[in-house]
Amino acid sequence: MINIMKGLRPLKHIFNEKRWKWYDFQQKDEEKIKELISQSPARREWLENIKDRKANLLDLNTETKGDEYIWGSLIYQQDIEEKGEKNIFHFYICEDFFITVDFDFSILDVSDIGVHKQMEQAENAVEGFFILLGKILASYLQKIDAYEERLHELLWEMKEQNNLEILERIYENRHELLIWKNLVIPIVELKFIAEEAYGKGVHEQAEFNRVETRVERIRMLLTEYQEAIDTMIRLEEVVSTHRGNEIFKTLTVITILFTPVTAWGAVWGMNFKFMPELEWKFGYVFAGVLIFATTAGLYYYLKKKGWIGDILKVKKKNRFFE
Template identity: 50%
Template sequence: MFHFYLTHDQFITVDLDLSFLKRNNKSFLLAQIDRADNAIDGFLIIIGELMNEMLYGIDRFEDELKKMTWHFHKKNETSILDKIYKRRHELLVWKSLLIPVKELKIGIEEAFLEDVNKGEIFKRTCKRIERAIELINEYEHEIDSIINLEEVISSHRGNEIMKTLTVITTIFTPLMALGALWGMNFKFMPELEWKYGYLLSLFVIVVSTIGFYGYLKMKGWTGDLLKSSKKGSFFK
C-alpha cells in the first residue's frame, strides 16, 4: 500500500516500495517511468506491473484449484470440504485486492477522460485488470459448482446411510419379534415341550428373514445397498 498524488504532469508517491514486484527489475521499471509521456502513464506503468504480479498469483491459485478438483474426483473425503472453503477464502481475498485497482481505473477515466482513453499504456493496463477480474469471476463460478456438487454428494450419502439403517432394521424385525415372543416366561408355552422346537424356531427365523429381504429386493427398496463400491465414483 502506498499513497500518491497524481495530475497530468505530476506523480508524487509516499511509502512506495517496489520490492513487491518480483517479476520485474526495479531499475528497468524506473527507466520505463522516466520515458513515459506524462505522469499518468508513469502511474499506469506501476499499476500494470502490479497487475502482472497479481495475475502470476492468480495463475498459482488456478494450479491449486485444478489439483483440488481432480483430488475431489479421485478421493472424495471429509477433509476435501475444508480445502474447498480454503480456496473459496483465497478467492475472496483476491477479489478484495482487485476492488481498489478497479476503482483506480474508473477514477483515472473520470479525472482525465480523453487524455488517457486513447493511450496504449492505459489500454494495456485496463486489459490486465479486466483479465484478472474475468479469471476471478470464472474461478468463483467453478468453486461454487464444486461446493454444490459436494452438497449433493453429501446429501446422497446421508440418504444412503439412513436407507441402509432402515433396511437392516426392517430385515431383522422378524428375528427381534420372534426372539421377544419366545423370550417370555409364561407358565403355559406349548413350544417349550416340542422335541424339535429349537430347530423349528431357527428355521422360522432364517426363512422369515430371507423372505423379508427377498420382498424388499423385489420391490427395489434396497437399491445399491449390497453392491460393491465403484472406484472413481462420486456416489459409491
Template identity: 45%
Template structure:
C-alpha cells in the first residue's frame, strides 16, 4: 500500500486486495462492505452513502481499459471517496494504463480536495479514451469516402461495425457522467468549484458530445445506404415489369406452338431442335448481359459508374 499526502487530503493507492485490512488503523470506513463490493462487482458499480452529514462517501468500481474486440476484455479499478481521503485499488497492474503514476501523483498533489484528486484520475482515463476516439474519427472519415468511391455490401458491414464500436465507447463513457453527477449529489455544490472538477467535467462532456455526433453521422450513412438500396430495387422491379410485358407475345407464340396442330411445317426441319436450343441459349445470354450491364446482377449497393450513387 502506498500512502500519498496531498496537503489537505490523502490518497491510499492499494496494489493488492489484501492491503485493505491495513486501512483500519488509518481511516474509519466500513471495510467489510467495501471488501464485499470488490469480491462481487466485476463491472461498473456505484454506491453512495449520505446518511451522516459531513461523512458522505462514494464507492464502487469503474472500467478504465476496454478492448472493443472481445466482450470480456477489460480492466477495472475500485475506489472509495470520502471526506479528505481517496482510496483506489487496481490489483491488475496498478498502472491504470495512463501516464506514469508519478505524473498522476504530481497532478493530484495540486488538487485542493480528494474529490478533485479523484477527478484527476478520471481525467487521465478520459484522455486515454479520447485518444481512441481520435483514431476512430480517422476510420470514420475513410468510411464516409468509401460509400462514394467503392460502395458495396462490405462497406455496409463496415458501417455497422463502426456503429457497434461507437456504442461501446459511449457505454464506456456513460459511467463517467454518472460519477460526475453522483459527486455533486453526495458532496454538494462546493466541490464543483474545484479547478480539476471543472476541467474534467468539460472533458467528459467533450467526449460524450463527440460520440453523439459520430453516432449521428453513422445513422446518416445507414439511412443513405437504405435509400440507395431502395432506389436500385425499384429500378429492378420496374424493368422486370416492362420486360415481362414485352415477353408476353413471345410466350403466347410458344403456347400456340405447343398446341400440336395438324399442319406444322417446322416438324420436317432437320436441325429444328438444335436451332430452338441455340435460340434459347442466345436469348438467355443476351438477357443476362443486359441485366449485368445495368448493374442489376449481384451487389445492389455497388454502382455501375465510378463515384456515382444511383447509376
C-alpha cells in the first residue's frame, strides 16, 4: 500500500498492487479535490452537489458501459437528542477508485490500519467502499446491543413502577429506534444502487455479501425491537385504561355510598317549623342508626350485584392490575 501524504494526513491510498485507489479528503482539501476531478464534468457536478450538504443523497450513472459510477452523501452518525448533531460524509465510487470527503474513523471506533489491511484484499474500489460500509454497520450493531440492554431494563422497570416516567422512556426508546431505521435505509438503497450499476456480479464480492448480511441482521433486530416496544405501549395503554376505569368506578361507588348521608342531612337541614323528630330524646341516635342502616343496605346491594369488584383492594407490588 502506498500513501501520498499532505502534512500528517494521507490523501491517497493505493491497494492491491496498484489496481485501485482511495482518495480520502476533508472539506478543507477542496483545492486538491478540484485538481483531481478537473478533467471530469460528472465529478465536478458531484462536487457542486455535496457542498454544504446536510442530508442523504444517492445517485448513479450507467450511461457509459464500463464507466458506471455512484455518488452521493451519507449520514452515518446521528445524535438521539439533537437533530443537528450528526456526521455526514460524501463519496464518489467507480471501479478504479473511490473518493470520500469528511469520513471520520474515530466516530466508528475502529482502526484505519485494520481497514487498510482489509482493502488490500479487495478486487476493486467498489468492494473497497463496501468495506467502509461494513465497518459502519458493525458500529451500529455494537450500539444496538447497548440499546437492547436498555430496552430489557425498561421492560422490567415498567412492571415495577408503571408510571408516566416509564411511558415517557418507552416513547424515547421508540424514537431512538426510528433514528436507527433512518440510518440503515440509505445503506439498503446504496446496496440496490450498486446492483443496478454493476449487476449481479457484486454478489461475488465478499464485502458486498457481508454488508448485505449485516443489513439483514440490523433490520431483523430493529423489527423485533419495534414489536417489543409496540407491545409495551399496548400493555401500558391497557393498564392505564383499566386503572382509569377503576378510579371512575371507585368515585362512583363512593358517591353512591354517601348518598344516604347527603339525603338525610339535607332533610334535617331544612327549616320547616314542624319537624317532630328534632324534639325526640333519642333523635340523634335514631338519625345515626338510620343513616348507617341505609348506607349498609346500599353497600350490600352493590356488593350483591358485583358492582364494587376489587376497588377496595390495595394494588400489590410488581403487579399490573391487582
